Amino acid sequence: MRECPLPREPMGPSFRSALILGIVVVAAGTGAWGVRTYQHGQANLNACGGLEPGGRRPDLIKSLGAPQATQANPARTRLILSFTSPLFADKPIRAVVNVRDDVVMEIDCGDGRIKTYDKY
Secondary structure (H helix, E strand, C coil), X not given: CCCCCCCCCCCCHHHHHHHHHHHHHHHHHHHHHHHXXXXXXXXXXXXXXHXXXXXXXXXXXXXXXXXXEEEECCCCCEEEEEECCCCCCCCCEEEEEECCCCEEEEEECCCCCEEECCCC
């Protein structure tokens, strides 16, 4: 005598609840990351507002972190440091450094403010 197989149960409420919970957790995590990214970018712009040209390159890096890109002019007397990252990609910060003296000659905060060292 053969037994009838049990009918398969359709996906129940536990699967749907787990799926919805997973989507909510991912959305909340993404939202929190976005808010934190924006706050960090604003903090970097505020730090840039407090920086003045004429300082040393290590002080600039200490304030803004390591530059994401560097570019030298053909004579290799000036170095352009670009502080672009996912944290403030919309508002990149660039600084021109005199290589010989390692002095910051110009700071472009990415929001229209360009500060220039008077001996530039």
